[in-house]
Amino acid sequence: MTSTHAFWLAGRQVTGEDSFDVTSPWDGRLVGSVSVPSEAQVEEAVAAAYAVRDEFAATPAHVRAAALDHVSKRLAERTEEIAQLISAENGKPIKWARGEVGRAVSVFRFAAEEARRFNGGEAQRLDTDAGGQGRLALTRRFPKGVVLGIAPFNFPLNLCAHKVAPAIAAGAPIILKPAPATPLSGLILGDLLAETELPAGSWSILPVPNDRMPALVQDERLPVISFTGSDKVGYAIMDSVPRKHCTLELGGNGAAVVLGDFSSDADLDWAATRIATFSNYQGGQSCISVQRVIADASVYDRLLPRIVAAVEAQVTGDPSDPKTDVGPLVSEDAAKRVESWVDEAVAAGATLLTGGKRDGASYAPTVLADVPADVTIACEEVFGPVLTVRKVNGEEEAFAAVNDSKFGLQAGVFTHDLQVAFRAHRALEVGGVVIGDVPSYRADQMPYGGAKQSGVGREGVRYAMEDYTYERVLVLTGLAL
Numbered sequence: 001m002t003s004t005h006a007f008w009l010a011g012r013q014v015t016g017e018d019s020f021d022v023t024s025p026w027d028g029r030l031v032g033s034v035s036v037p038s039e040a041q042v043e044e045a046v047a048a049a050y051a052v053r054d055e056f057a058a059t060p061a062h063v064r065a066a067a068l069d070h071v072s073k074r075l076a077e078r079t080e081e082i083a084q085l086i087s088a089e090n091g092k093p094i095k096w097a098r099g100e101v102g103r104a105v106s107v108f109r110f111a112a113e114e115a116r117r118f119n120g121g122e123a124q125r126l127d128t129d130a131g132g133q134g135r136l137a138l139t140r141r142f143p144k145g146v147v148l149g150i151a152p153f154n155f156p157l158n159l160c161a162h163k164v165a166p167a168i169a170a171g172a173p174i175i176l177k178p179a180p181a182t183p184l185s186g187l188i189l190g191d192l193l194a195e196t197e198l199p200a201g202s203w204s205i206l207p208v209p210n211d212r213m214p215a216l217v218q219d220e221r222l223p224v225i226s227f228t229g230s231d232k233v234g235y236a237i238m239d240s241v242p243r244k245h246c247t248l249e250l251g252g253n254g255a256a257v258v259l260g261d262f263s264s265d266a267d268l269d270w271a272a273t274r275i276a277t278f279s280n281y282q283g284g285q286s287c288i289s290v291q292r293v294i295a296d297a298s299v300y301d302r303l304l305p306r307i308v309a310a311v312e313a314q315v316t317g318d319p320s321d322p323k324t325d326v327g328p329l330v331s332e333d334a335a336k337r338v339e340s341w342v343d344e345a346v347a348a349g350a351t352l353l354t355g356g357k358r359d360g361a362s363y364a365p366t367v368l369a370d371v372p373a374d375v376t377i378a379c380e381e382v383f384g385p386v387l388t389v390r391k392v393n394g395e396e397e398a399f400a401a402v403n404d405s406k407f408g409l410q411a412g413v414f415t416h417d418l419q420v421a422f423r424a425h426r427a428l429e430v431g432g433v434v435i436g437d438v439p440s441y442r443a444d445q446m447p448y449g450g451a452k453q454s455g456v457g458r459e460g461v462r463y464a465m466e467d468y469t470y471e472r473v474l475v476l477t478g479l480a481l
Helices: 038-052 053-057 063-078 080-092 095-116 160-169 183-193 208-220 231-241 265-284 297-312 333-347 394-403 418-427 463-470
Strands: 006-007 012-014 018-024 030-036 122-126 136-143 145-148 176-178 203-205 224-226 245-249 255-258 292-296 351-354 366-369 386-392 411-412 433-434 467-476
Touching: 006 030, 006 183, 006 411, 012 351, 030 080, 030 183, 030 433, 038 053, 038 176, 038 203, 038 208, 053 136, 053 231, 063 080, 063 095, 063 418, 080 095, 080 183, 080 418, 095 160, 095 463, 136 463, 145 160, 145 208, 160 176, 160 183, 160 203, 160 224, 176 208, 183 394, 203 333, 208 231, 224 463, 231 418, 245 463, 255 265, 265 297, 265 386, 265 418, 292 394, 297 351, 333 351, 333 366, 333 386, 351 463, 386 394, 394 418, 411 418, 418 433, 463 467
Parallel strands: 145 176, 145 224, 176 203, 224 245, 255 292, 255 411, 292 386, 366 386, 411 433
Antiparallel strands: 006 012, 006 203, 018 030, 122 136, 136 467, 351 366
8 A cells, every 4th residue: 555546537547747645644654655746637538527527417327336346346445455555544443434435435436326217307297377277387306517525534435425325316417526635545546447438528536736726626517516624715715606506514523412301210311322432422522422421410410421421432543453442633724723722722721631641742631620601612623522511401401502513414303292392493503303312313315414504405316416416497389287
């Protein structure tokens, strides 16, 4: 894994004049060198995608579905190899990396299924008024144009899959920009797509540096932008191109609510274990990791020590070890930022219950209580293995605490009461409510996205396909209906 990796330009492998190194955040070793596209090569990729857009939109569904099925099967065949690559460039523990490959297998399979049934058409009688006599409307969906997919580092394969697979399924050419910290996993998709019969130009994977992203964003030939990343960058993109369609999957500070009826020892053990696991999986570098626990006063004193014990039981260390639960963050700078936020909270009066120590790019799983409302870690997305715990009185105060945030991606509510579940669904200002579990649950076929500053639009294969396409109506006249 130390050779120079070419990139994919209009379906073929090429190299540029420059390259950059990808290193492991765990031990700093060289994972690989990646060739960087020149400006002329980027222009060639965009021009090819734009030129092929009508041909690709008209490609038979079975051709696109077969290509997607092929990628799904090949990902499954190469699971261990790809998981090791994810772990090496990202620092993700190998068990989570294997799970990520499995999810990408599903994403491409779902996309193949949707390609076969999407855009089937809907007929609508128009003779409900006299002026529509003999008329029938037929509605179909057509691609808006070439998609620019901008992927993050935290799920370097699966979040690339969530850009590429829906675009191919919908017949929209795609230019994929993987994250500079973790480009190798995205480039693997090119190996598999190149084995298919998709039209040349319908896809490119370009590891361009972030400072060259604005030129791609501004290019009028790329009318659809799908971005996953920080709220600051996402809204800057949308503000810079107000006439483009932007799907933004941005940050969060996921809350897990534990209500008073979730009170047996088994209930609290389950909640504590799930909270501890999913505040620290991926090193906390997930938009829906548990950052806030909001516990009813009636269970707080029994829940808190369980959470602390479960967090302390998380195995930290070498991400290549199958026993490791928590590896490093993506970089030492990322760990230093988390450290500074925790130190700020403690200096302001927060109680450090466990963790709070940094070693290079690694940060120990951490639990804080009594966190002041105005410190950074209470307001922003920590994107690290840090958990805050708060006591509230009753359902109404708990839901208000969830909503007291500029973010609204997902929330988890531990309750057995179906009525409470429906009240939570209505009251919580988030894109998804998970009952009986943490906010970190995501099935890749479900609609996924946020409210407030957590973004606009939805991922999840069919929902992304809808974002990448628009309805066009055909009116037939003179029919005997």
